[in-house]
Amino acid sequence: MSNVNLEQIKRSEFSDLPKFEKQDVAKVLDEVVKIVDHMLLKFHGDCFPRACSKDYVYDGVGNLHWDASNNESIWTTSFWTGILWLVYEYTQDEKYKLEAQKHSESFRTRIDNYYNKDEEEAGLNHHDIGFLYSLTTVADYKLTGSKRALETSLMAAKLLAKRYIPQAKILQAWGDMNDENQRGRMIIDCNLNIPLLYFADQFSKDDSYYEMAYNHAKSASQYIIRPDASTFHTFHMDTITGKPRFGSTHQGYSDDSCWARGQAWGIMGFPISYSYTKDKEFLEKAKCLANYFLNRLPKDFVCNWDLIFTADDGQRDTSAAAIAAIGLLELSNALPKEDKDKELYKNACLAIAKSLSEKYLGTNLEGILKSGVYFYHGNLGIEEYLIFGDYFFVELLMRLYKDWNPYW
Ligand code: GLY
Numbered sequence: 001m002s003n004v005n006l007e008q009i010k011r012s013e014f015s016d017l018p019k020f021e022k023q024d025v026a027k028v029l030d031e032v033v034k035i036v037d038h039m040l041l042k043f044h045g046d047c048f049p050r051a052c053s054k055d056y057v058y059d060g061v062g063n064l065h066w067d068a069s070n071n072e073s074i075w076t077t078s079f080w081t082g083i084l085w086l087v088y089e090y091t092q093d094e095k096y097k098l099e100a101q102k103h104s105e106s107f108r109t110r111i112d113n114y115y116n117k118d119e120e121e122a123g124l125n126h127h128d129i130g131f132l133y134s135l136t137t138v139a140d141y142k143l144t145g146s147k148r149a150l151e152t153s154l155m156a157a158k159l160l161a162k163r164y165i166p167q168a169k170i171l172q173a174w175g176d177m178n179d180e181n182q183r184g185r186m187i188i189d190c191n192l193n194i195p196l197l198y199f200a201d202q203f204s205k206d207d208s209y210y211e212m213a214y215n216h217a218k219s220a221s222q223y224i225i226r227p228d229a230s231t232f233h234t235f236h237m238d239t240i241t242g243k244p245r246f247g248s249t250h251q252g253y254s255d256d257s258c259w260a261r262g263q264a265w266g267i268m269g270f271p272i273s274y275s276y277t278k279d280k281e282f283l284e285k286a287k288c289l290a291n292y293f294l295n296r297l298p299k300d301f302v303c304n305w306d307l308i309f310t311a312d313d314g315q316r317d318t319s320a321a322a323i324a325a326i327g328l329l330e331l332s333n334a335l336p337k338e339d340k341d342k343e344l345y346k347n348a349c350l351a352i353a354k355s356l357s358e359k360y361l362g363t364n365l366e367g368i369l370k371s372g373v374y375f376y377h378g379n380l381g382i383e384e385y386l387i388f389g390d391y392f393f394v395e396l397l398m399r400l401y402k403d404w405n406p407y408w
Contacts, residue, residue, distance in 0.1 A: 004284075005229050007291040013351065014294065014344045020354040025400045028357045029090050032394055036087050036096075038365035039080075044099060046106055048077040049367075051388070052374045052381025057366045063106045065123020072380070075128035078107070079391035082135030082407065083368075085143060086394045090401070097144070104140045107133065108152045114159060126174050129160040130193025135391070138199055139407040150203070157200030160193065161212055168237035169215040184239040187250070188224050188231055188262045190216065191269020195408040198276040210276075217273040221285050223247070224266070229288035230258035230307065231266050251375050253306035260303045260320035263293050267327030271334050272408050286331050287341065293324055294348055301348070301355045305373035315382065317373040318360050319389030325352040326396050353396055369393040 042060060043049050049058035050067075051074060061067060063077045081103040088096035110132075114124050124132075133156035140149035163171045168184055171193070175182030197213035204210075223235045223244045232247030232255075252259030266289045274282035296307040302321045304314035325348075332345035360370045367385030374381025398404045 264323035322392040
């Protein structure tokens with residue numbers, strides 16, 4: 001049995017199926033296609049939208065890791081590629097595929113740079129390799145069967161595996177692996193990086209990729225989740241003894257608050273780990289996280305940027321809402337028929353998707369999902385489009401539109 005609290009869900013609205021049907025989803029997807037066509041005029045070839053817009057307009061950035069002009073880490077270029085793959089799947093129009101395939105080559109160049117010892121230039125010394133390659137070359141392989149995309153994906157997984165610390169059974173998020181002051185920090189976002197390792201496992205002769213991914217997910221489940229089912233954003237492990245040290249935040253309100261996007265990475269990530277491992281603990285923990293999340297939503301079902309805030313006029317983070325909604329759907333699909341909350345999670349997913357579609361869809365053709373918060377205390381991307389919020393919203397719509405095969 002889990003030692004994490006499972007709150008009862010308080011909102012009665014989740015007992016009913018919201019009216020948001022396939023044809024409603026298709027209408028929103030048609031709007032998304034118009035936006036993407038407009039964005040493509042500016043973002044093509046090696047020019048990607050930045051992580052967040054400024055006054056609801058994205059600037060362009062190359063496929064690089066560090067933007068010195070903004071002092072900003074760029075872990076997000078793949079989300080634009082992911083959007084192109086999703087829109088290709090929706091429209092079957094080859095133009096999106098051709099553009100996304102060009103990105104695969106750009107991501108191959110980054111890996112080649114790494115192996116040519118230009119490691120700084122490659123900017124792959126962090127765990128976001130998972131986000132970067134799952135949505136580009138893994139998606140490419142899954143949709144086109146490209147052998148080169150598969151090869152690049154496996155090269156990326158090999159790099160990600162270098163961040164595994166066996167004593168602590170985690171992948172270190174950022175920073176030098178040899179620096180005593182940096183070693184041993186995992187973050188909840190990594191739940192969406194480890195699918196690259198599960199993917200690589202399918203082509204590997206031994207179980208090491210699987211073990212790294214599974215062990216990391218188990219460690220996250222054990223230490224990042226607090227007993228009340230809220231989550232730390234980051235958690236520090238002793239890399240010599242393997243013992244837990246302390247939790248802290250990077251992007252949340254405070255060390256002891258619950259950053260909404262972090263909770264959402266958990267709600268989506270643990271059911272994905274379940275899909276690969278069939279370890280039921282991941283579903284139990286995802287339920288605890290989901291119920292905590294659902295009980296702290298404002299009236300319109302779209303969370304504030306940290307769950308310490310529950311007011312109706314609070315600062316929303318729609319990216320967290322979209323990620324959590326995907327997790328609720330994945331969770332609902334994975335739960336057995338007799339689970340009393342199975343339908344409720346599906347209803348909650350639809351309620352969030354409907355609200356995002358009706359209230360937060362971009363209106364200036366420059367981005368897809370309004371009202372994201374990237375990094376509140378860093379004063380970066382507040383009440384803006386976020387390219388990953390845009391991506392996850394489109395993924396959510398595709399999951400509601402058809403039986404969609406995840407890139408994760
Ligand atoms: N993975 C970083 C973020 O969610 O902002």
